[in-house]
Amino acid sequence: MLIRTTSIFYAPIQTILWYMSKEVLSTETAEGDTRAGAVTQTFSYWSKLMVVGEASPDLCRYPSQTSVLARHNQRWNTLTPTLFTRTPTVELLD
Amino acid sequence: MQVSACIEYNSFALNQPLGFVVLETSKMDQVQKDTGMEEGSEHTDNNMSQSQSQSATSQDQMQKCRQWLMSIPRQDVADLQHTQEYRDFIRAFERLSSVHRSGAFRNQKRLSLMALEEGETGAMAEVAGHNNSTSENEYYSSPTIEIQRDKHFSFLQHMADDDIIIRMFEFLDSQTLVRVSMTCSRFHELALESAAQRTHEIAETRQLNNVFHLLRAQEQIDGIGTGLQDRHVRVPVLLLGRRVTVTGAGDPEYNGLYFCTGSNGNGFIFTKPRFPERRIIRVQGQLRTRENIADAVQRDRLEREVALPGKQLRCIISKRFSNEVWL
Numbered sequence: 001m002l003i004r005t006t007s008i009f010y011a012p013i014q015t016i017l018w019y020m021s022k023e024v025l026s027t028e029t030a031e032g033d034t035r036a037g038a039v040t041q042t043f044s045y046w047s048k049l050m051v052v053g054e055a056s057p058d059l060c061r062y063p064s065q066t067s068v069l070a071r072h073n074q075r076w077n078t079l080t081p082t083l084f085t086r087t088p089t090v091e092l093l094d
Numbered sequence: 095m096q097v098s099a100c101i102e103y104n105s106f107a108l109n110q111p112l113g114f115v116v117l118e119t120s121k122m123d124q125v126q127k128d129t130g131m132e133e134g135s136e137h138t139d140n141n142m143s144q145s146q147s148q149s150a151t152s153q154d155q156m157q158k159c160r161q162w163l164m165s166i167p168r169q170d171v172a173d174l175q176h177t178q179e180y181r182d183f184i185r186a187f188e189r190l191s192s193v194h195r196s197g198a199f200r201n202q203k204r205l206s207l208m209a210l211e212e213g214e215t216g217a218m219a220e221v222a223g224h225n226n227s228t229s230e231n232e233y234y235s236s237p238t239i240e241i242q243r244d245k246h247f248s249f250l251q252h253m254a255d256d257d258i259i260i261r262m263f264e265f266l267d268s269q270t271l272v273r274v275s276m277t278c279s280r281f282h283e284l285a286l287e288s289a290a291q292r293t294h295e296i297a298e299t300r301q302l303n304n305v306f307h308l309l310r311a312q313e314q315i316d317g318i319g320t321g322l323q324d325r326h327v328r329v330p331v332l333l334l335g336r337r338v339t340v341t342g343a344g345d346p347e348y349n350g351l352y353f354c355t356g357s358n359g360n361g362f363i364f365t366k367p368r369f370p371e372r373r374i375i376r377v378q379g380q381l382r383t384r385e386n387i388a389d390a391v392q393r394d395r396l397e398r399e400v401a402l403p404g405k406q407l408r409c410i411i412s413k414r415f416s417n418e419v420w421l
Contacts, residue, residue, distance in 0.1 A: 015415070015416050016360060016413050016414065016415050016416070017413065017414065017416055018411060018412070018413055019410075019411070019412060019413070019414045019416075020340070020343075020348055020409065020410070020411050021409070021410050021412075022347060022348070022368060022407070022408070022409045022410065023368070023407040023408050023409075023410070024407070025407070039407070041410065044343075044345055044348065045343070045348070046416075049413070061334060061361065061362060062334065062336065062338060062362075062364075063338055063352075063364060063411045078344070081345075082343075082344050082345050084344075085343075085344020085345060086342055086343065086344040087342075087343070087344070088340045088341065088342055088343035088344075088348055088349070089340070089341045089342045089343075090338060090339070090340055090411075091338070091339050091341075092336050092337070092338060092339075093336060093337040093338070093339050093351070094335070094336045094337055
């Protein structure tokens with residue numbers, strides 16, 4: 001008897017996003033191995049990446065521009081520390 | 095002349111009062127009197143001895159300034175740049191540069207006149223007599239005294255140590271430094287030296303300063319000598335040039351201009367210093383041994399997740415893998 005098996009492998013979804021963060025100094029020993037006085041990052045905003053097709057390859061190396069994201073009803077979004085605050089507008093100069 | 099530069103330094107995050115300096119240009123006035131740049135100055139033996147003692151006092155003053163300037167860690171200069179004292183210092187320094195330029199101009203003019211009238215000492219006296227009311231012509235009145243005065247012509251030429259000037263230059267931003275470098279050949283050389291000193295770290299970590307290394311990099315691009323046994327170098331690459339502006343963020347610390355300052359495995363990194371500026375506390379008394387320097391160079395070579403001790407805290411825009419979980 002021939003048993004046909006079908007294996008479906010799902011590649012894990014790996015999402016790379018643009019993040020805005022700021023460096024902060026730890027004032028007290030936190031959980032894990034964070035030392036007092038150590039520098040950590042606090043993440044505040046994120047956006048999806050621009051891809052070739054949405055913008056030129058050169059522009060896609062830069063953080064996602066609000067004007068480009070807006071064409072696809074996207075924008076920069078907030079994270080927990082800034083959840084109910086205004087989202088940033090990101091544009092390129094020069 | 096009322097040019098004065100005053101810096102009172104409180105070391106902000108470090109909380110270390112490092113010192114206080116006043117560049118009293120009343121001393122410069124005295125020096126100018128010595129050099130004949132002041133109107134109505136008399137030339138007597140008495141004045142010459144006075145000028146010598148004043149020169150010694152000015153030298154002491156410059157030595158004090160030097161000691162104070164040398165006591166400030168180079169990395170802390172960035173902290174000063176937004177203070178009123180720093181702006182006063184820059185203004186005073188620019189005026190000092192102007193005074194120096196005018197002094198150099200007069201010297202040049204005097205030398206050209208002397209060249210024209212070489213051997214005609216009577217003519218020199220006639221010119222001085224004709225325009226007795228002007229300070230400049232009084233300046234040309236006595237060649238023998240001038241020779242003596244040449245020894246004290248400018249405190250920047252004869253009294254200031256190059257190290258002091260270079261140390262002062264470390265407080266100037268690049269635009270001001272360029273302007274200063276155009277005033278005279280000496281300042282030009284010192285400004286170049288200052289710029290080389292201040293960029294040593296970035297040059298070591300981000301450039302191939304040896305032209306043969308650059309040639310080897312070019313060969314690697316062209317596919318020449320790419321065997322396993324062949325020597326290789328890192329091919330230098332420039333980061334992105336356009337600025338990114340962030341506006342309207344609910345957390346205003348994020349608003350501002352970002353520059354591409356590095357890269358990591360996910361792509362380019364854009365940063366700006368946090369405002370109000372805060373610095374990462376250095377371990378006091380930490381010695382920069384050869385191993386420490388090597389570690390720091392290695393860390394700088396790869397863009398770190400966070401800044402090194404002693405550097406400013408930053409806002410960062412970078413790509414990150416989130417594994418479907420918002421950070």
